[in-house]
Amino acid sequence: MSESWPHNSSIHAFKQKMPFNQSSIYRALFHAFSSRIQVQREDAAVPNLEKILRATFRLSGRHSFEAMSLRDLSRETGISMGGLYNYIGSKDDLADMIESFMDVHMANTGRQFVNQIQDPRSRLEMSIRVYIYMGEMFQPWYQFIFMETRSMTRRQKEMAKGMEIRDVNMFREVVESGQQQGTFDPLIDAGMVGSSIIAMIQNWYLKNWRFAKEGVSAGDYADFTIRAVTKLLAR
Amino acid sequence: MSESWPHNSSIHAFKQKMPFNQSSIYRALFHAFSSRIQVQREDAAVPNLEKILRATFRLSGRHSFEAMSLRDLSRETGISMGGLYNYIGSKDDLADMIESFMDVHMANTGRQFVNQIQDPRSRLEMSIRVYIYMGEMFQPWYQFIFMETRSMTRRQKEMAKGMEIRDVNMFREVVESGQQQGTFDPLIDAGMVGSSIIAMIQNWYLKNWRFAKEGVSAGDYADFTIRAVTKLLAR
DNA sequence: TAGAATAGCGAGCGCTCGCTCGGTTGGTAA
DNA sequence: TTACCAACCGAGCGAGCGCTCGCTATTCTA
Secondary structure (H helix, E strand, O other): OOOOHHHOOOHHHHHHHOOOOOOOHHHHHHHHOOOOOOOOOHHHHHHHHHHHHHHHHHHHHHOOOOOOOHHHHHHHHOOOHHHHOOOOOOHHHHHHHHHHHHHHHHHHHHHHHHOOOOOHHHHHHHHHHHHHHHHHHOHHHHHHHHHHHHHOOHHHHHHHHHHHHHHHHHHHHHHHHHHHHOOOOOOOOHHHHHHHHHHHHHHHHHOHHHHHHOOOOHHHHHHHHHHHHHHHHOO | OOOOHHHOOOHHHHHHHOOOOOOOHHHHHHHHOOOOOOOOOHHHHHHHHHHHHHHHHHHHHHOOOOOOOHHHHHHHHOOOHHHHOOOOOOHHHHHHHHHHHHHHHHHHHHHHHHOOOOOHHHHHHHHHHHHHHHHHHOHHHHHHHHHHHHHOOHHHHHHHHHHHHHHHHHHHHHHHHHHHOOOOOOOOOHHHHHHHHHHHHHHHHHOHHHHHHOOOOHHHHHHHHHHHHHHHHOO
16 A cells, blocks of 8 residues: 555645545445445435535534534535435434544554554654644544534543544554664653644644645645654654 | 742742732633623622633533533522623623633733743743643633634634734744744744644643643643754754 | 335424523612 | 612523424336
């Protein structure tokens, strides 16, 4: 998968290696949840799912998921109230689909890009880049998870915390392996570094309005972040 | 004000220099908004305001401000529905009090600590420390602004964006002045540094659950952040 | 092309929301 | 002791919520 990508680290090259993109993700979503979606015909379901998800991101970005009523969603998608309920079991269920999909598919996809890289420095840089590019591609998804899960059920909250802890630990472990190998400064707290990297990644997809205004691209941001982390860990 | 604090940079010393703290802030709030609060007797108003604000933070932290009903707030404070409306003009107005108070008072207070420091390096370090300590002291206030404003009126959203931009620019300017003076690496984008520092500060008050679990104090976090920024800007 | 199956529709249900307003309470001044 | 009024109370209002269900429209099968 990533045999060629590291040699061209642009987001464009990255997108070509992804198993799904901003459009085809709705087909993947349909297959992941076809058992709990009442509509079985793919040609009918996938475009409607795309309408529903896009409208959900748009409306809950405007105010919040809780403030979005299913009547708003019906109006925005052009699908009737009854029609919506052929795709979701409840309003909570809609949020759960988004979160569960990310929990499984996004996390696995990201991991595939870095798992075969052994060298800690390359692996750290690649991880940062992949996470930022994923945040760029699926910005509404990540923002949704960050902003909305806390309003949800205990189960959903725990899932979100779990995802974040998993990510922090992934970065912490890369840093630790680099420290053991002597590449990175062993006096820096690896856990704090992991936490800070996650903060930087979240900063990218949460504050995209500001970066867009200032003409900072995802590639620029990844370069900056990698540089900052590299300097922090230099011996 | 800060003639002695810089020589003892603990949060304890910082708290003693603050014009208000987690308790007395409600008296300050009362005086700031006495014109739009119907209850005029301070001895009645201040304790009730404290109950209302604390309960608002507690309830909107549990789910969200929008999901908090005024009946919830009434139950949690022990103040009747009608009683609440002697303190707030509307539910929106309650959020506006919180946001407006921070916009004016918090920002000014923070600025007073650093304005008389000229040396860019000291000023940068002091600023980071003050912002993190403020975030620690008034964590529910900052978290509220970060998480809830986007659900509010356009005016309130603009106010929140304005606060953030002002803070980013403050950090950007300190970095630039250090670059012009030759203290900091001039090749690092000062705007990006400012943005990253804000991200680190927000990371502190948004993820306090994780830092508490790992025994990281506000002072530890400030030290780490200052170290990271210093290394990034080193020539 | 008839009949069955799937997809889509929207008025209406029970309920909770933000907010109001006429009434009650309790401390203070005359 | 009485009269007053700031402070507080909570049942009730109209609107809008999530969700349902009897129905129609569309597509597939034979």
